[in-house]
Amino acid sequence: MPIRFRVVACTALLGGLLTMTGCSGDDASDGPQPTPSATARESVQSTLPSFESTCSDEIGDNVLQDADLKTVSMRNDGTLLHVVFELASPLSESDLPSSTFQIISYGLDGYGGYILGAKFMNGTSAIYAFDNESASQQNLDNGYVFADGTVSVRFPIADLQNYQDGISWYAALSVDGEDSDLCGEPMGTSNDVVF
Numbered sequence: 001m002p003i004r005f006r007v008v009a010c011t012a013l014l015g016g017l018l019t020m021t022g023c024s025g026d027d028a029s030d031g032p033q034p035t036p037s038a039t040a041r042e043s044v045q046s047t048l049p050s051f052e053s054t055c056s057d058e059i060g061d062n063v064l065q066d067a068d069l070k071t072v073s074m075r076n077d078g079t080l081l082h083v084v085f086e087l088a089s090p091l092s093e094s095d096l097p098s099s100t101f102q103i104i105s106y107g108l109d110g111y112g113g114y115i116l117g118a119k120f121m122n123g124t125s126a127i128y129a130f131d132n133e134s135a136s137q138q139n140l141d142n143g144y145v146f147a148d149g150t151v152s153v154r155f156p157i158a159d160l161q162n163y164q165d166g167i168s169w170y171a172a173l174s175v176d177g178e179d180s181d182l183c184g185e186p187m188g189t190s191n192d193v194v195f
Contacts, residue, residue: 048157051076053193055171057183059088062173066091067099067180070149072171074103074193080142080154083116085171087149097122098176101151105169106132108192112163118144118153129155166194 054073062068068088075082085101099120106113115130127140142154169191170184184191 048076048163049195050078051167051193051195053167053169053191055169055183055191057181062088062181064175064178064180067096067173067175069171069173069181069183072103072183074169076157079157081116081157083153083155085118085151085153085173087151090149092148093120093125093146096120096175100172100174101153102172102174103169104172104186105167107163108166108168108194109164110168116153116155118146118151120146127153127155163195166192168192 052073052075054071056071057069059068059070066087066089069085070088071084071086073084073086083103097120100117101119102115102117104113104115111133113132115128115132117126117128117130119126119128125144127142127144128137129140130137140155142156144154145152168189170182170186170188172179172183173181
């Protein structure tokens with residue numbers, strides 16, 4: 001398990017890194033501007049096999065009222081990774097105006113990994129892929145839907161090319177900068193996808 005500690009420690013530092021790249025706060029224009037969008041990466045075909053993985057979470061185990069994950073699913077269609085966060089309540093973006101939905105992922109060996117996220121900040125949003133290995137963030141404009149208790153986001157599969165044998169992942173939801181709920185366990189194996 002000490003191998004995976006390195007990745008979990010990186011995710012704990014993510015909050016500070018996102019603040020430095022301008023992805024938090026009330027005004028998205030505060031601080032240094034992140035790297036440009038990577039829309040062109042959508043057309044890159046994946047060398048990863050198609051896969052689908054779903055995490056189910058216990059209802060009522062959340063810290064903050066209403067911010068309760070029910071299920072989180074990922075599906076690779078060969079070009080895009082489709083991620084769907086389903087909440088226990090039929091909330092919309094205006095109900096959680098300062099929230100972050102994330103997939104924290106790493107290779108089965110505990111190395112590499114990405115944090116794929118959707119951050120909503122009082123009417124603005126940021127969709128991003130943070131590379132744990134290089135400590136770099138790519139802001140994306142692939143779009144999202146946040147309605148009726150569901151957040152659907154797409155990420156270029158090119159961002160997952162460092163995975164060799166599989167992916168270990170879990171999901172996290174925070175509201176107003178406070179952790180509210182997890183789906184899956186950090187350093188757990190329940191959400192492993194073996195290629």
